[in-house]
Amino acid sequence: MPATRVLSQSELNRALLARQFLLERSSLPLVATLERLGRLQTQYAPSGYIGLWSRLQNFRRDALTTALERRQVIQGTLLRSTIHMVSARDYPLFLAAVKQARQEWWRRTRKEFGAIDMEAAVTAFREHLSGGPRRATELRDLLAGRGYPAMAWNGVAQWVDMVRVPPSGTWDQRRADLYGLAETWVGVPKVTELAGLEHVVRRYLGGFGPASVREIADWAGIPHSRLAPVLTRLSLRRFRSEKGGELLDLPRAPLPDTATPAPVRFLPTWDATLLVHARRTQILPERYRRLVFNTKTPHSKPTFLIDGAVAGSWRYEDGGIKIEPFDSLPRRARTEVDEEARRLAAFYAD
Numbered sequence: 001m002p003a004t005r006v007l008s009q010s011e012l013n014r015a016l017l018a019r020q021f022l023l024e025r026s027s028l029p030l031v032a033t034l035e036r037l038g039r040l041q042t043q044y045a046p047s048g049y050i051g052l053w054s055r056l057q058n059f060r061r062d063a064l065t066t067a068l069e070r071r072q073v074i075q076g077t078l079l080r081s082t083i084h085m086v087s088a089r090d091y092p093l094f095l096a097a098v099k100q101a102r103q104e105w106w107r108r109t110r111k112e113f114g115a116i117d118m119e120a121a122v123t124a125f126r127e128h129l130s131g132g133p134r135r136a137t138e139l140r141d142l143l144a145g146r147g148y149p150a151m152a153w154n155g156v157a158q159w160v161d162m163v164r165v166p167p168s169g170t171w172d173q174r175r176a177d178l179y180g181l182a183e184t185w186v187g188v189p190k191v192t193e194l195a196g197l198e199h200v201v202r203r204y205l206g207g208f209g210p211a212s213v214r215e216i217a218d219w220a221g222i223p224h225s226r227l228a229p230v231l232t233r234l235s236l237r238r239f240r241s242e243k244g245g246e247l248l249d250l251p252r253a254p255l256p257d258t259a260t261p262a263p264v265r266f267l268p269t270w271d272a273t274l275l276v277h278a279r280r281t282q283i284l285p286e287r288y289r290r291l292v293f294n295t296k297t298p299h300s301k302p303t304f305l306i307d308g309a310v311a312g313s314w315r316y317e318d319g320g321i322k323i324e325p326f327d328s329l330p331r332r333a334r335t336e337v338d339e340e341a342r343r344l345a346a347f348y349a350d
Helices: 009-019 029-035 046-055 059-071 090-109 110-115 118-129 135-146 152-159 192-210 213-220 224-231 276-281 288-290 329-350
Strands: 073-077 082-085 162-165 178-180 236-242 245-247 263-269 305-307 309-317 320-325
Touching: 009 192, 029 046, 029 059, 029 073, 029 082, 029 192, 046 178, 046 236, 046 263, 046 329, 059 073, 073 090, 082 090, 082 213, 082 236, 090 192, 118 135, 118 152, 118 178, 135 152, 135 178, 135 224, 135 329, 178 213, 192 224, 213 224, 213 245, 213 276, 263 329, 288 309, 305 329, 320 329
Parallel strands: none
Antiparallel strands: 073 082, 162 178, 236 245, 263 305, 305 309, 309 320
16 A cells, blocks of 8 residues: 655645645636635625736626626625525525534533523514515614613524625625525525535645635634534545545645745635635744734735735825735845735725
8 A cells, every 4th residue: 555645844835835826827717716716704804806917817896796796606604603695506505504502602611501491593584574674783682672782683693594695795895794594695505504515625635725624614613523424435645644644635626836936815703714724834933823813903915915914014004005924035035025016005095
């Protein structure tokens, strides 16, 4: 039996960059690109737009807004109970994968659950939304008017499948506070949890692999044990990390040479490539992690990459992109950063 191939940290870095279209921008259509990425995390609505600008050739802001309006892209609370943009095809599969785990987590972490008549609250919610999209304040007031505590809002959201309805949650109206029933807005065909979990594994490995079982589960916000029966059904490649851990991957997924050039790229706040699950790639060097994620800011800082790793942060200010390197930059790298920053500033102004 041949020895299992060991993948270096550099190989894993280039694999992640390739699958996230950060080595070469995608020439695929917007929806197909989004599916290959797995999803876009959009607690801050502009993040989805900037994330696609960095990854998609000739991307224009109105293309994503139009895709949301046409219901080709759906924005809702999915993985890890955070807001994501996914394709309409992916939405019911992701929902099926995470819904039961989310409900179980809410029951486990909310001791007051037994005192709340959640069934009645869900019924009232659904009846109210059946007339069309409603603002978050109106839905909260509905619960308060019926005597429910404020924490019931998060509970109901685990049982009623809701999406953010545009124009809320877009570049021009960034607050995602207009909700509609998913079954009305996009249609939610019956999908088994097993089918959803299989889809999560494929999407994760396609966008972030090779990876461990724990990384897949943590990214999705589901118990690791739930993936065990799923993995036996899939045809996967197996590798080892330099530390000896098993890494799973899709057949024929790209594994670029470590010498592949990685151009300067700008990433938005909360870009999922920088979250803990991707530590194996060191796209975010550990010495910089506290500068990007810390308790002093409500969200991560937007960052820029040099040679496949975070080298500093940025912000849009006074019509331009202000660069804050975490260390001194070589002259050539600084020139490339400034050029990409000018292109990003033009994207803001377009």
